[in-house]
Amino acid sequence: MGSKTMIKWPKQITTSLVEQLIRAEKDLQKATLVFDAATAEYTNGYRHDHSTFGLMISRLLSTNQFSSAEDLLNRMKDEKCKITEDIFLSICRAYGRVHKPLDAIKIFQKMKEYECEPSPKSYVTVFDILVNENHLKMALRFYRYMREKGIPTSVASLNVLIKALCKNSGTIDAAVRIFREMPNRGCTPDSYTYGTLINGLCRSGKISDAKEIFTEMDAKGCSPTVVTYTSLIHGLCQSNNLDEAMGSFKEMKIKDIEPNFSNGWSLQGWTQSQAMELLEIMVQKRHVPNMITYSTLIHGLCKEGKLREAVEILDRMKLQGLKADAGLFGKIISGLCDVYKFQEAANFLDEMVLGGISPNRVTWSLHVKIHNAVVQGLCTDSDSTRAFQLYLSMRTRGISVEPKTFSSLISRVCKKGDLHKATRIIDEMVLDGCVPDEGTWSMLVSGFWGRRKVREAADLVKDELMDEPIEAPI
Numbered sequence: 001m002g003s004k005t006m007i008k009w010p011k012q013i014t015t016s017l018v019e020q021l022i023r024a025e026k027d028l029q030k031a032t033l034v035f036d037a038a039t040a041e042y043t044n045g046y047r048h049d050h051s052t053f054g055l056m057i058s059r060l061l062s063t064n065q066f067s068s069a070e071d072l073l074n075r076m077k078d079e080k081c082k083i084t085e086d087i088f089l090s091i092c093r094a095y096g097r098v099h100k101p102l103d104a105i106k107i108f109q110k111m112k113e114y115e116c117e118p119s120p121k122s123y124v125t126v127f128d129i130l131v132n133e134n135h136l137k138m139a140l141r142f143y144r145y146m147r148e149k150g151i152p153t154s155v156a157s158l159n160v161l162i163k164a165l166c167k168n169s170g171t172i173d174a175a176v177r178i179f180r181e182m183p184n185r186g187c188t189p190d191s192y193t194y195g196t197l198i199n200g201l202c203r204s205g206k207i208s209d210a211k212e213i214f215t216e217m218d219a220k221g222c223s224p225t226v227v228t229y230t231s232l233i234h235g236l237c238q239s240n241n242l243d244e245a246m247g248s249f250k251e252m253k254i255k256d257i258e259p260n261f262s263n264g265w266s267l268q269g270w271t272q273s274q275a276m277e278l279l280e281i282m283v284q285k286r287h288v289p290n291m292i293t294y295s296t297l298i299h300g301l302c303k304e305g306k307l308r309e310a311v312e313i314l315d316r317m318k319l320q321g322l323k324a325d326a327g328l329f330g331k332i333i334s335g336l337c338d339v340y341k342f343q344e345a346a347n348f349l350d351e352m353v354l355g356g357i358s359p360n361r362v363t364w365s366l367h368v369k370i371h372n373a374v375v376q377g378l379c380t381d382s383d384s385t386r387a388f389q390l391y392l393s394m395r396t397r398g399i400s401v402e403p404k405t406f407s408s409l410i411s412r413v414c415k416k417g418d419l420h421k422a423t424r425i426i427d428e429m430v431l432d433g434c435v436p437d438e439g440t441w442s443m444l445v446s447g448f449w450g451r452r453k454v455r456e457a458a459d460l461v462k463d464e465l466m467d468e469p470i471e472a473p474i
Contacts, residue, residue, distance in 0.1 A: 007021065009038075018034070019055055022055055023055070032056070035052065053072055053075075053083075070107075073091070083116050085119060089121070091107045092122075105126060120157070136167055140164060158178060159190075172200055172204045179197055189222070198217075198231045202234060202236075214232055229257060291322055291325075294314075294316075295328060298310045298313055305335070305339075325357065327363070329349075329352050333373075334373070343378075343383070343386075375405050375409065382412070388409065391409055411440075
Protein backbone atom coordinates (compact mmCIF):
# COMPACT_ATOMS: atom_id res chain seq x y z
CA MET A 1 0.00 0.00 0.00
CA GLY A 2 1.58 3.29 -1.07
CA SER A 3 1.73 6.24 1.27
CA LYS A 4 0.19 8.52 -1.36
CA THR A 5 -3.12 6.71 -1.10
CA MET A 6 -2.98 6.48 2.68
CA ILE A 7 -3.20 10.16 3.60
CA LYS A 8 -4.65 13.28 2.11
CA TRP A 9 -2.07 15.79 3.25
CA PRO A 10 -3.02 19.43 3.86
CA LYS A 11 -1.10 22.24 2.18
CA GLN A 12 0.66 22.98 5.43
CA ILE A 13 2.09 19.95 7.26
CA THR A 14 2.79 20.48 10.95
CA THR A 15 4.81 18.52 13.46
CA SER A 16 1.75 17.89 15.61
CA LEU A 17 -0.14 16.43 12.62
CA VAL A 18 2.72 14.08 11.74
CA GLU A 19 3.01 12.96 15.38
CA GLN A 20 -0.73 12.35 15.54
CA LEU A 21 -0.69 10.23 12.37
CA ILE A 22 2.33 8.19 13.49
CA ARG A 23 0.76 7.48 16.89
CA ALA A 24 -2.53 6.47 15.25
CA GLU A 25 -0.86 3.80 13.11
CA LYS A 26 -0.61 0.54 15.06
CA ASP A 27 1.29 -1.06 12.17
CA LEU A 28 4.94 0.03 12.38
CA GLN A 29 5.51 -0.33 8.64
CA LYS A 30 2.61 2.01 7.91
CA ALA A 31 3.83 4.44 10.58
CA THR A 32 7.21 4.46 8.79
CA LEU A 33 5.48 5.23 5.50
CA VAL A 34 3.72 8.17 7.13
CA PHE A 35 7.02 9.41 8.56
CA ASP A 36 8.76 9.21 5.18
CA ALA A 37 5.81 10.60 3.20
CA ALA A 38 5.69 13.80 5.26
CA THR A 39 8.99 14.92 3.72
CA ALA A 40 9.56 12.73 0.67
CA GLU A 41 6.40 13.27 -1.38
CA TYR A 42 5.62 16.93 -0.88
CA THR A 43 7.51 20.12 -1.61
CA ASN A 44 6.05 22.23 1.15
CA GLY A 45 9.29 22.64 3.04
CA TYR A 46 8.33 20.42 5.99
CA ARG A 47 11.23 18.88 7.89
CA HIS A 48 11.15 16.52 10.82
CA ASP A 49 12.33 17.89 14.15
CA HIS A 50 13.59 16.12 17.29
CA SER A 51 10.02 15.31 18.43
CA THR A 52 8.97 13.39 15.29
CA PHE A 53 12.39 11.77 14.99
CA GLY A 54 12.22 10.83 18.67
CA LEU A 55 8.72 9.37 18.29
CA MET A 56 9.74 7.27 15.28
CA ILE A 57 12.88 6.04 17.05
CA SER A 58 10.72 5.08 20.03
CA ARG A 59 8.37 3.09 17.77
CA LEU A 60 11.30 1.24 16.23
CA LEU A 61 12.81 0.48 19.64
CA SER A 62 9.50 -0.97 20.84
CA THR A 63 10.00 -3.79 18.33
CA ASN A 64 13.77 -4.07 18.91
CA GLN A 65 14.69 -2.59 15.52
CA PHE A 66 17.90 -1.07 16.86
CA SER A 67 19.69 -0.77 13.53
CA SER A 68 16.84 1.24 12.00
CA ALA A 69 16.65 3.41 15.13
CA GLU A 70 20.36 4.20 14.94
CA ASP A 71 20.01 4.93 11.21
CA LEU A 72 17.49 7.62 12.13
CA LEU A 73 19.95 8.95 14.69
CA ASN A 74 22.54 9.32 11.92
CA ARG A 75 19.95 10.96 9.68
CA MET A 76 19.25 13.52 12.40
CA LYS A 77 22.95 14.33 12.50
CA ASP A 78 23.15 14.65 8.71
CA GLU A 79 20.10 16.93 8.65
CA LYS A 80 21.58 18.99 11.49
CA CYS A 81 18.54 18.28 13.64
CA LYS A 82 19.08 18.79 17.36
CA ILE A 83 19.46 15.42 19.11
CA THR A 84 18.20 15.55 22.68
CA GLU A 85 19.54 13.59 25.61
CA ASP A 86 16.18 11.82 26.00
CA ILE A 87 16.51 10.28 22.52
CA PHE A 88 19.90 8.81 23.42
CA LEU A 89 18.58 7.56 26.74
CA SER A 90 15.59 5.89 25.06
CA ILE A 91 18.05 3.84 22.98
CA CYS A 92 20.21 3.07 26.03
CA ARG A 93 17.19 1.88 28.02
CA ALA A 94 15.98 -0.23 25.08
CA TYR A 95 19.34 -1.99 24.92
CA GLY A 96 19.14 -2.52 28.68
CA ARG A 97 15.66 -4.01 28.28
CA VAL A 98 16.98 -6.70 25.92
CA HIS A 99 20.01 -7.36 28.15
CA LYS A 100 22.64 -5.66 25.98
CA PRO A 101 24.36 -3.32 28.46
CA LEU A 102 27.54 -3.03 26.38
CA ASP A 103 25.54 -1.63 23.47
CA ALA A 104 23.96 0.85 25.88
CA ILE A 105 27.46 2.04 26.82
CA LYS A 106 28.40 2.44 23.15
CA ILE A 107 25.39 4.69 22.58
CA PHE A 108 26.25 6.67 25.71
CA GLN A 109 29.80 7.17 24.41
CA LYS A 110 28.46 8.52 21.10
CA MET A 111 26.59 11.39 22.73
CA LYS A 112 29.41 13.93 22.50
CA GLU A 113 30.09 12.89 18.92
CA TYR A 114 26.53 14.01 18.16
CA GLU A 115 27.04 17.26 20.08
CA CYS A 116 24.88 16.17 22.98
CA GLU A 117 26.50 16.70 26.37
CA PRO A 118 25.44 13.95 28.81
CA SER A 119 23.98 15.22 32.07
CA PRO A 120 24.15 13.40 35.44
CA LYS A 121 20.86 11.76 34.43
CA SER A 122 22.62 9.94 31.56
CA TYR A 123 25.43 8.72 33.79
CA VAL A 124 23.00 7.39 36.40
CA THR A 125 20.91 5.70 33.68
CA VAL A 126 23.90 3.78 32.31
CA PHE A 127 25.08 2.96 35.83
CA ASP A 128 21.63 1.55 36.62
CA ILE A 129 21.57 -0.57 33.43
CA LEU A 130 24.91 -2.16 34.35
CA VAL A 131 23.69 -2.94 37.86
CA ASN A 132 20.39 -4.39 36.64
CA GLU A 133 22.29 -6.67 34.27
CA ASN A 134 24.60 -7.81 37.11
CA HIS A 135 27.74 -6.41 35.46
CA LEU A 136 28.74 -5.34 38.97
CA LYS A 137 32.50 -4.93 38.53
CA MET A 138 31.95 -2.83 35.44
CA ALA A 139 29.20 -0.90 37.21
CA LEU A 140 31.45 0.00 40.14
CA ARG A 141 34.24 1.04 37.74
CA PHE A 142 31.71 3.21 35.94
CA TYR A 143 30.69 4.77 39.27
CA ARG A 144 34.33 5.64 39.99
CA TYR A 145 34.53 7.14 36.49
CA MET A 146 31.47 9.26 37.33
CA ARG A 147 33.23 10.56 40.44
CA GLU A 148 36.39 11.33 38.44
CA LYS A 149 34.29 13.27 35.92
CA GLY A 150 32.89 15.35 38.76
CA ILE A 151 29.33 14.06 38.48
CA PRO A 152 27.70 15.24 41.72
CA THR A 153 26.49 12.68 44.22
CA SER A 154 22.69 12.45 44.36
CA VAL A 155 20.00 10.33 45.96
CA ALA A 156 19.49 8.66 42.54
CA SER A 157 23.16 7.72 42.10
CA LEU A 158 23.51 6.49 45.70
CA ASN A 159 20.33 4.44 45.34
CA VAL A 160 21.87 2.63 42.37
CA LEU A 161 25.15 2.18 44.27
CA ILE A 162 23.27 0.66 47.23
CA LYS A 163 21.38 -1.61 44.84
CA ALA A 164 24.69 -2.80 43.38
CA LEU A 165 26.15 -3.50 46.82
CA CYS A 166 22.96 -5.34 47.85
CA LYS A 167 23.39 -7.79 44.98
CA ASN A 168 26.10 -9.65 46.86
CA SER A 169 25.91 -10.80 50.47
CA GLY A 170 29.61 -10.00 50.79
CA THR A 171 29.01 -6.29 50.13
CA ILE A 172 25.71 -5.85 51.97
CA ASP A 173 27.51 -4.27 54.96
CA ALA A 174 29.03 -1.69 52.61
CA ALA A 175 25.51 -0.91 51.37
CA VAL A 176 24.43 -0.23 54.97
CA ARG A 177 27.46 2.07 55.48
CA ILE A 178 26.60 4.10 52.36
CA PHE A 179 23.02 4.31 53.59
CA ARG A 180 24.16 5.66 56.97
CA GLU A 181 26.46 8.22 55.28
CA MET A 182 23.80 9.59 52.93
CA PRO A 183 22.66 12.43 55.25
CA ASN A 184 26.29 13.57 55.63
CA ARG A 185 26.46 13.87 51.83
CA GLY A 186 23.36 16.02 51.75
CA CYS A 187 21.16 13.19 50.47
CA THR A 188 18.09 12.07 52.40
CA PRO A 189 17.15 8.40 51.85
CA ASP A 190 13.80 8.00 50.11
CA SER A 191 11.35 5.11 49.92
CA TYR A 192 13.35 3.53 47.10
CA THR A 193 16.53 3.61 49.23
CA TYR A 194 14.82 1.92 52.15
CA GLY A 195 13.08 -0.63 49.93
CA THR A 196 16.32 -1.54 48.14
CA LEU A 197 18.25 -1.98 51.38
CA ILE A 198 15.48 -3.95 53.09
CA ASN A 199 15.24 -6.25 50.08
CA GLY A 200 19.01 -6.78 50.06
CA LEU A 201 19.13 -7.52 53.79
CA CYS A 202 16.26 -10.00 53.50
CA ARG A 203 17.92 -11.81 50.59
CA SER A 204 21.11 -12.04 52.63
CA GLY A 205 19.19 -13.60 55.51
CA LYS A 206 19.61 -10.53 57.76
CA ILE A 207 15.93 -10.33 58.67
CA SER A 208 16.51 -8.63 62.06
CA ASP A 209 18.49 -5.83 60.37
CA ALA A 210 15.79 -5.50 57.71
CA LYS A 211 13.08 -5.17 60.38
CA GLU A 212 15.17 -2.52 62.18
CA ILE A 213 15.55 -0.46 58.99
CA PHE A 214 11.83 -0.90 58.31
CA THR A 215 10.92 0.45 61.76
CA GLU A 216 13.37 3.35 61.32
CA MET A 217 11.82 4.16 57.97
CA ASP A 218 8.37 4.59 59.46
CA ALA A 219 9.73 6.57 62.43
CA LYS A 220 11.42 9.07 60.11
CA GLY A 221 8.18 9.78 58.31
CA CYS A 222 9.16 7.91 55.15
CA SER A 223 6.08 5.79 54.53
CA PRO A 224 6.76 2.20 53.48
CA THR A 225 5.56 1.47 49.96
CA VAL A 226 4.00 -1.71 48.66
CA VAL A 227 7.46 -2.67 47.34
CA THR A 228 9.00 -2.26 50.80
CA TYR A 229 6.28 -4.36 52.41
CA THR A 230 6.61 -6.98 49.70
CA SER A 231 10.37 -7.24 50.25
CA LEU A 232 9.95 -7.62 54.01
CA ILE A 233 7.13 -10.15 53.77
CA HIS A 234 9.08 -12.12 51.19
CA GLY A 235 12.07 -12.22 53.55
CA LEU A 236 9.91 -13.27 56.48
CA CYS A 237 8.43 -16.09 54.40
CA GLN A 238 11.87 -17.26 53.32
CA SER A 239 13.03 -17.37 56.95
CA ASN A 240 9.85 -19.27 57.90
CA ASN A 241 8.51 -16.37 60.03
CA LEU A 242 5.05 -16.97 58.59
CA ASP A 243 3.10 -15.43 61.46
CA GLU A 244 5.08 -12.20 61.19
CA ALA A 245 4.60 -12.28 57.42
CA MET A 246 0.84 -12.50 57.82
CA GLY A 247 0.99 -9.75 60.46
CA SER A 248 2.86 -7.45 58.10
CA PHE A 249 0.36 -8.22 55.37
CA LYS A 250 -2.53 -7.27 57.65
CA GLU A 251 -0.67 -4.09 58.67
CA MET A 252 -0.29 -3.19 55.02
CA LYS A 253 -4.02 -3.61 54.55
CA ILE A 254 -4.78 -1.44 57.61
CA LYS A 255 -2.69 1.34 56.06
CA ASP A 256 -4.70 1.00 52.83
CA ILE A 257 -1.65 -0.02 50.82
CA GLU A 258 -2.85 -2.02 47.82
CA PRO A 259 -1.25 -5.48 47.72
CA ASN A 260 1.00 -6.04 44.75
CA PHE A 261 2.55 -9.44 44.25
CA SER A 262 4.56 -8.52 41.17
CA ASN A 263 7.83 -9.15 42.98
CA GLY A 264 6.80 -12.76 43.49
CA TRP A 265 6.28 -13.76 47.10
CA SER A 266 7.68 -17.12 47.97
CA LEU A 267 4.98 -19.42 49.39
CA GLN A 268 7.47 -21.97 50.58
CA GLY A 269 6.26 -23.22 53.96
CA TRP A 270 2.79 -21.71 53.66
CA THR A 271 -0.05 -24.08 54.44
CA GLN A 272 -3.18 -24.19 52.31
CA SER A 273 -5.13 -22.54 55.15
CA GLN A 274 -2.63 -19.66 55.31
CA ALA A 275 -2.79 -19.17 51.55
CA MET A 276 -6.58 -19.11 51.68
CA GLU A 277 -6.46 -16.80 54.72
CA LEU A 278 -4.45 -14.36 52.63
CA LEU A 279 -7.21 -14.39 50.01
CA GLU A 280 -9.93 -14.03 52.65
CA ILE A 281 -8.21 -10.99 54.17
CA MET A 282 -8.17 -9.32 50.78
CA VAL A 283 -11.84 -10.09 50.18
CA GLN A 284 -12.88 -8.87 53.65
CA LYS A 285 -11.07 -5.61 53.04
CA ARG A 286 -12.87 -5.34 49.69
CA HIS A 287 -9.62 -5.69 47.80
CA VAL A 288 -10.54 -8.16 45.09
CA PRO A 289 -7.59 -10.46 44.38
CA ASN A 290 -6.11 -9.77 40.95
CA MET A 291 -4.32 -11.96 38.42
CA ILE A 292 -0.95 -11.36 40.06
CA THR A 293 -2.30 -12.48 43.44
CA TYR A 294 -3.80 -15.67 42.05
CA SER A 295 -0.78 -16.37 39.85
CA THR A 296 1.58 -16.08 42.80
CA LEU A 297 -0.49 -18.46 44.92
CA ILE A 298 -0.90 -21.00 42.13
CA HIS A 299 2.79 -20.93 41.19
CA GLY A 300 3.78 -21.33 44.84
CA LEU A 301 1.39 -24.21 45.46
CA CYS A 302 2.50 -26.00 42.28
CA LYS A 303 6.12 -25.60 43.35
CA GLU A 304 5.22 -27.29 46.65
CA GLY A 305 3.40 -30.09 44.81
CA LYS A 306 0.00 -29.00 46.16
CA LEU A 307 -1.79 -29.44 42.84
CA ARG A 308 -5.25 -30.02 44.23
CA GLU A 309 -5.09 -26.74 46.15
CA ALA A 310 -3.68 -24.96 43.08
CA VAL A 311 -6.60 -26.20 40.97
CA GLU A 312 -9.07 -25.04 43.65
CA ILE A 313 -7.61 -21.53 43.54
CA LEU A 314 -7.66 -21.61 39.73
CA ASP A 315 -11.39 -22.47 39.88
CA ARG A 316 -11.96 -19.63 42.34
CA MET A 317 -10.14 -17.25 40.03
CA LYS A 318 -12.31 -18.30 37.08
CA LEU A 319 -15.48 -17.81 39.15
CA GLN A 320 -14.33 -14.23 39.72
CA GLY A 321 -14.29 -13.79 35.93
CA LEU A 322 -10.52 -13.75 35.52
CA LYS A 323 -9.07 -15.67 32.58
CA ALA A 324 -6.07 -17.90 33.21
CA ASP A 325 -3.14 -17.38 30.85
CA ALA A 326 -0.78 -19.89 29.24
CA GLY A 327 1.68 -19.55 32.12
CA LEU A 328 -0.85 -20.64 34.75
CA PHE A 329 -2.15 -23.52 32.68
CA GLY A 330 1.41 -24.53 31.89
CA LYS A 331 2.37 -24.62 35.56
CA ILE A 332 -0.55 -26.87 36.49
CA ILE A 333 -0.16 -29.12 33.41
CA SER A 334 3.57 -29.57 34.11
CA GLY A 335 2.76 -30.39 37.73
CA LEU A 336 0.19 -32.99 36.71
CA CYS A 337 2.68 -34.58 34.30
CA ASP A 338 5.25 -34.75 37.10
CA VAL A 339 2.85 -36.94 39.13
CA TYR A 340 1.78 -38.98 36.07
CA LYS A 341 -1.76 -37.58 35.91
CA PHE A 342 -1.72 -37.32 32.13
CA GLN A 343 -5.48 -37.60 31.62
CA GLU A 344 -6.07 -34.56 33.84
CA ALA A 345 -3.25 -32.74 32.10
CA ALA A 346 -4.91 -33.44 28.74
CA ASN A 347 -8.19 -32.05 30.11
CA PHE A 348 -6.45 -28.78 30.97
CA LEU A 349 -4.93 -28.65 27.48
CA ASP A 350 -8.44 -29.04 26.03
CA GLU A 351 -9.62 -26.21 28.29
CA MET A 352 -6.78 -24.01 27.03
CA VAL A 353 -7.78 -24.60 23.41
CA LEU A 354 -11.50 -24.01 24.10
CA GLY A 355 -10.55 -20.84 25.98
CA GLY A 356 -8.80 -19.48 22.90
CA ILE A 357 -5.31 -19.50 24.45
CA SER A 358 -3.08 -19.84 21.39
CA PRO A 359 0.72 -19.81 21.10
CA ASN A 360 2.38 -16.45 20.51
CA ARG A 361 5.97 -15.26 20.30
CA VAL A 362 6.31 -15.22 24.11
CA THR A 363 4.48 -18.47 24.96
CA TRP A 364 5.55 -20.56 21.98
CA SER A 365 8.18 -22.65 23.78
CA LEU A 366 5.81 -23.24 26.72
CA HIS A 367 3.07 -24.59 24.41
CA VAL A 368 5.58 -26.88 22.68
CA LYS A 369 6.88 -28.18 26.01
CA ILE A 370 3.54 -28.99 27.66
CA HIS A 371 1.86 -30.42 24.55
CA ASN A 372 4.74 -32.80 23.85
CA ALA A 373 4.92 -33.82 27.52
CA VAL A 374 1.22 -34.68 27.63
CA VAL A 375 1.27 -36.68 24.36
CA GLN A 376 4.30 -38.66 25.56
CA GLY A 377 2.59 -39.24 28.90
CA LEU A 378 -0.63 -40.45 27.31
CA CYS A 379 1.41 -42.93 25.27
CA THR A 380 2.92 -44.38 28.44
CA ASP A 381 -0.61 -44.38 29.89
CA SER A 382 -1.70 -46.66 27.02
CA ASP A 383 -4.22 -44.08 25.76
CA SER A 384 -3.20 -44.04 22.10
CA THR A 385 -6.55 -42.64 20.91
CA ARG A 386 -6.35 -39.48 22.99
CA ALA A 387 -2.63 -39.11 22.35
CA PHE A 388 -3.27 -39.23 18.59
CA GLN A 389 -6.12 -36.72 18.85
CA LEU A 390 -3.87 -34.30 20.73
CA TYR A 391 -1.12 -34.90 18.17
CA LEU A 392 -3.53 -33.96 15.35
CA SER A 393 -4.51 -30.83 17.29
CA MET A 394 -0.84 -29.87 17.57
CA ARG A 395 -0.31 -30.22 13.83
CA THR A 396 -3.46 -28.24 13.06
CA ARG A 397 -2.31 -25.36 15.28
CA GLY A 398 1.31 -25.46 14.10
CA ILE A 399 2.81 -26.58 17.44
CA SER A 400 6.16 -28.34 16.91
CA VAL A 401 6.24 -32.09 17.52
CA GLU A 402 9.45 -33.36 19.11
CA PRO A 403 11.24 -36.49 17.84
CA LYS A 404 10.58 -38.31 21.13
CA THR A 405 6.86 -37.59 20.77
CA PHE A 406 6.83 -39.06 17.26
CA SER A 407 8.61 -42.19 18.52
CA SER A 408 6.26 -42.57 21.50
CA LEU A 409 3.21 -42.31 19.25
CA ILE A 410 4.56 -44.79 16.71
CA SER A 411 5.43 -47.25 19.47
CA ARG A 412 1.96 -46.97 21.02
CA VAL A 413 -0.06 -47.33 17.80
CA CYS A 414 2.15 -50.21 16.62
CA LYS A 415 1.46 -52.06 19.86
CA LYS A 416 -2.23 -51.46 19.28
CA GLY A 417 -1.86 -52.88 15.77
CA ASP A 418 -2.85 -49.70 13.92
CA LEU A 419 -0.01 -49.90 11.40
CA HIS A 420 -1.49 -47.57 8.78
CA LYS A 421 -1.75 -44.84 11.41
CA ALA A 422 1.87 -45.52 12.36
CA THR A 423 2.89 -45.18 8.70
CA ARG A 424 1.09 -41.85 8.49
CA ILE A 425 2.92 -40.57 11.56
CA ILE A 426 6.28 -41.63 10.08
CA ASP A 427 5.46 -39.80 6.84
CA GLU A 428 4.63 -36.62 8.76
CA MET A 429 7.73 -37.10 10.91
CA VAL A 430 9.94 -37.16 7.81
CA LEU A 431 8.12 -34.16 6.33
CA ASP A 432 8.95 -32.26 9.55
CA GLY A 433 12.64 -33.01 9.03
CA CYS A 434 12.91 -35.66 11.77
CA VAL A 435 14.78 -38.83 10.76
CA PRO A 436 13.32 -41.94 12.43
CA ASP A 437 15.94 -43.86 14.37
CA GLU A 438 16.68 -47.57 14.00
CA GLY A 439 14.37 -48.51 16.85
CA THR A 440 11.40 -46.71 15.29
CA TRP A 441 11.94 -48.36 11.89
CA SER A 442 12.40 -51.76 13.53
CA MET A 443 9.18 -51.34 15.49
CA LEU A 444 7.16 -50.52 12.37
CA VAL A 445 8.71 -53.24 10.20
CA SER A 446 8.18 -55.83 12.96
CA GLY A 447 4.56 -54.79 13.11
CA PHE A 448 4.07 -55.40 9.41
CA TRP A 449 5.87 -58.76 9.56
CA GLY A 450 3.68 -59.72 12.49
CA ARG A 451 0.62 -58.97 10.41
CA ARG A 452 2.12 -60.92 7.46
CA LYS A 453 2.18 -57.76 5.33
CA VAL A 454 5.51 -58.75 3.89
CA ARG A 455 5.36 -56.58 0.78
CA GLU A 456 4.64 -53.38 2.71
CA ALA A 457 7.43 -54.20 5.15
CA ALA A 458 9.85 -54.86 2.31
CA ASP A 459 8.92 -51.56 0.65
CA LEU A 460 9.61 -49.70 3.87
CA VAL A 461 13.02 -51.34 4.26
CA LYS A 462 13.81 -50.62 0.62
CA ASP A 463 12.91 -46.94 1.04
CA GLU A 464 15.09 -46.75 4.15
CA LEU A 465 18.06 -48.32 2.38
CA MET A 466 17.71 -46.41 -0.90
CA ASP A 467 17.15 -42.94 0.54
CA GLU A 468 20.40 -41.41 1.64
CA PRO A 469 20.10 -39.26 4.79
CA ILE A 470 20.01 -35.52 4.23
CA GLU A 471 22.66 -33.79 6.30
CA ALA A 472 22.15 -30.28 7.57
CA PRO A 473 24.59 -27.74 6.10
CA ILE A 474 27.46 -26.82 8.40
